[in-house]
Amino acid sequence: MNADLRFLLHMNLRQLFLQHVAQTSTAPLAxxxxxxxxxxxxxxxxxxxxxxxxxxxxxxxxxxHPAVVKAIKDQVDAYMHVMVYGEFVQSPQVRYAQLLTQHLPPSLNSVYFTNSGAEAVEGAMKLAKRITGRTEIVGFVNSYHGSTQGALSLIGSEYWRNAYRPLLPGINHLNYNSFKDLQFITERTACVIAETVQGEAGVIVPENNWLRAVHDRCKEVGALFILDEIQAGFGRTGKLWGFENFDVIPDILLLGKALGGGMPLGAFIADKSLMDHFTDNPVLGHITTFGGHPVCCAAGKAAFEVLLRQxxxxxxxxxxxxxxxxxxxxxxxxxxxxxxxxxxxxxxxxxxxxxxxxxxxxxxxxxxxxxxxxxxxxxxxxxxxxxxxxxxxxxxxxxxxx
Known part of the structure; x- marks a missing residue:
C-alpha cells in the first residue's frame, strides 16, 4: 500500500470517528x-x-504484557460470556477474587466484580445504605469517582455536577485534609467515600494522619469508611495498596483501572458479612451483566501476578x-x-x-x-x-x- 492511499484511509477513518463516535470535547486529539x-x-x-x-x-x-495477552487468548479459547454475574461458577472470577483477597487484610475477603470503577462506586454506595439504613453520604471537594449519576453526585466540583442536576440528595462535600470538617460526619452518615490520594486534584496526599482521623470518626458514628483506590491501587503509590501508606483499612475498597490489566474491570471489596446484604430483601440486591467478565478477570489476574512477581x-x-x-x-x-x-x-x-x-x-x-x-x-x-x-x-x- 503506497503512502497516498494510507493517508486517504487514515483521513477517512478520522472523519468517521468524528461523525459516528460520541465526542466528549470539541477538540479531541484524534x-x-x-x-x-x-x-x-x-x-x-x-x-x-x-x-x-x-x-x-x-x-x-x-x-x-505477554502474560496478559496469553491469558486472554487462553480464556477466549475456553469461553467468553456465558451467564449473568453470580449464577455460574466461573474459574477466572473465582481465582482472581481468591488472589486479590490473599493480598488484602482479612476483613476484605469478598469481591464484587463490576464493569468499571464508576460501577464499583455505585455498588458501594448502595451497599452502605443497605447496611446502615442511612441515606447521607460524605464525599470531598475536588474528588473524582466517575461520571454515572451516583458517582457524579460525589464529584467534588460543581462545574461538572451542575449541568446534570437534580442529582442524588443527601451528598455532603467536605474539605480534604480538614480536621475541622470531620464534625459533619454524624450518626446520619451512611458512609464516607474518599480517594486515598486525590488524583484529579493534582496528586493531593492526606496529611498529618488525617485519613486515620476520618477512619476513626467513621467508627465513632457507625458510618462505613470507603476508600477509592481506582487509581491509587496496584503499586501506583509504591506499595501494593495506597492505604498501606497510612495505617488504615477501609470497610469497603474500590478498585478499577489497573485491575483488569488493560481490560475493562472494576470491583468493590468488603467483608462477606457486609456483602451478604445483597443476597436477600431484596434478592439480587446488585446485579450486572458483564461485571467480572471471564476474559477480563483472566487478564487482570495475569497482570496482578506479574505485579506480584516483579x-x-x-x-x-x-x-x-x-x-x-x-x-x-x-x-x-x-x-x-x-x-x-x-x-x-x-x-x-x-x-x-x-x-x-x-x-x-x-x-x-x-x-x-x-x-x-x-x-x-x-x-x-x-x-x-x-x-x-x-x-x-x-x-x-x-x-x-x-
Whole structure:
C-alpha cells in the first residue's frame, strides 16, 4: 500500500470517528493508535509515542504484557460470556477474587466484580445504605469517582455536577485534609467515600494522619469508611495498596483501572458479612451483566501476578524524574509513588507543554480539577532511559513555549 492511499484511509477513518463516535470535547486529539507495547504507542503513520499516562493508570504492567495477552487468548479459547454475574461458577472470577483477597487484610475477603470503577462506586454506595439504613453520604471537594449519576453526585466540583442536576440528595462535600470538617460526619452518615490520594486534584496526599482521623470518626458514628483506590491501587503509590501508606483499612475498597490489566474491570471489596446484604430483601440486591467478565478477570489476574512477581523500583524512578524536572516555569512537582503532577502558572502554559510533548512523541494530559498541572502516571515498567527522554522533551516544551 503506497503512502497516498494510507493517508486517504487514515483521513477517512478520522472523519468517521468524528461523525459516528460520541465526542466528549470539541477538540479531541484524534490520534489513531494502531499498536501498543510496553510504554510505547504507535500511530497509523508509524510515529512512536512514550505513554506517560498509561491509559490513566490502567497499564501498570505495560501495554500488552505477554502474560496478559496469553491469558486472554487462553480464556477466549475456553469461553467468553456465558451467564449473568453470580449464577455460574466461573474459574477466572473465582481465582482472581481468591488472589486479590490473599493480598488484602482479612476483613476484605469478598469481591464484587463490576464493569468499571464508576460501577464499583455505585455498588458501594448502595451497599452502605443497605447496611446502615442511612441515606447521607460524605464525599470531598475536588474528588473524582466517575461520571454515572451516583458517582457524579460525589464529584467534588460543581462545574461538572451542575449541568446534570437534580442529582442524588443527601451528598455532603467536605474539605480534604480538614480536621475541622470531620464534625459533619454524624450518626446520619451512611458512609464516607474518599480517594486515598486525590488524583484529579493534582496528586493531593492526606496529611498529618488525617485519613486515620476520618477512619476513626467513621467508627465513632457507625458510618462505613470507603476508600477509592481506582487509581491509587496496584503499586501506583509504591506499595501494593495506597492505604498501606497510612495505617488504615477501609470497610469497603474500590478498585478499577489497573485491575483488569488493560481490560475493562472494576470491583468493590468488603467483608462477606457486609456483602451478604445483597443476597436477600431484596434478592439480587446488585446485579450486572458483564461485571467480572471471564476474559477480563483472566487478564487482570495475569497482570496482578506479574505485579506480584516483579519489584518495581518506584522510589528510584521518582527520584530520578523529579531531579531532572527543574525549571523556573515549574512551580512545583507533587508526587506519591509513580504518580505526579507538574504544576505551571495556568492552564494555557500547561496545555502548550502538553501539545508540544505530543508533537515530539510524549503523551501526557492535565487533571480535571488542576488544569494547570501536567499528569504523570506511566506504566510502572517505564525505564530510566525513557524517563530521561521524557524529562528532556518536557523541558524542551517549556523552553519553546515561554
Amino acid at each position: 490520534l489513531e493508535i494502531v499498536k501498543a507495547e510496553g510504554c510505547e504507542l504507535f500511530d497509523a503513520s508509524g510515529k512512536t509515542y512514550l505513554d506517560l499516562i498509561g491509559g490513566i493508570s490502567v497499564a501498570n504492567t505495560g501495554h500488552r 519489584q518495581w523500583d518506584v522510589k528510584q524512578k521518582v527520584a530520578l524524574f523529579t531531579s531532572l524536572l527543574i525549571h523556573p516555569q515549574i512551580k512545583a512537582v507533587r508526587s506519591f509513588g509513580l504518580w505526579m503532577a507538574i504544576e505551571f502558572n495556568d492552564f494555557d502554559a500547561c496545555k502548550k507543554v502538553i501539545d508540544h510533548c505530543i508533537q515530539r512523541g510524549v503523551i501526557s494530559d492535565w487533571f480535571l480539577f488542576a488544569s494547570n498541572c501536567l499528569r504523570i502516571s506511566p506504566p510502572l515498567v517505564i525505564t530510566e532511559q525513557e524517563l530521561r527522554q521524557s524529562a528532556a522533551i518536557i523541558l524542551e516544551a517549556i523552553e519553546n513555549n515561554p
